[in-house]
Amino acid sequence: MAKLIPVAASRKLKPGQPVCLAYRGVPYCVIKVKNDKLRAFVTVCSHKDLAMYPPDVKKQTLVCPFHEAAFDMATGKLAKKSRKKAARLPKVKVKIMDGIVHLAARKKHQKLLPKSERKWVAQEDKKQQKKRKRG
Numbered sequence: 001m002a003k004l005i006p007v008a009a010s011r012k013l014k015p016g017q018p019v020c021l022a023y024r025g026v027p028y029c030v031i032k033v034k035n036d037k038l039r040a041f042v043t044v045c046s047h048k049d050l051a052m053y054p055p056d057v058k059k060q061t062l063v064c065p066f067h068e069a070a071f072d073m074a075t076g077k078l079a080k081k082s083r084k085k086a087a088r089l090p091k092v093k094v095k096i097m098d099g100i101v102h103l104a105a106r107k108k109h110q111k112l113l114p115k116s117e118r119k120w121v122a123q124e125d126k127k128q129q130k131k132r133k134r135g
């Protein structure tokens with residue numbers, strides 16, 4: 001069963017600007033694309049099974065910071081201009097409740113990346129949260 005994780009107020013999401021977060025060491029990004037549609041992915045790059053937390057953003061693609069595999073933000077598919085081969089990003093369901101975007105985190109998402117990567121993502125997430133609190 002999915003756990004619904006609040007991400008942000010729908011009106012605060014800007015087209016083409018992903019909001020990335022981690023839940024139980026799994027990196028996710030939620031993106032508003034054309035026609036205000038929402039997309040969400042587990043941002044793990046299958047080229048070397050590394051977490052993109054966060055991915056770089058270039059011209060409507062999410063780019064892996066390690067070797068620059070590029071994924072279309074609207075579909076999660078590998079972009080034509082990608083420098084490396086990798087499988088498409090796993091899709092995640094999103095739901096808007098009371099104007100808040102939620103993503104549906106599933107236990108199976110944890111199996112998409114090695115335990116060492118989940119640990120690293122959790123540590124990075126803590127660092128980012130501290131930075132945000134300090135402002």
Ligand code: FES
Pocket residue numbers: 045046047048049050064065066067068069084
């Ligand atoms: S791990 Fe992402 S391109 Fe190599």
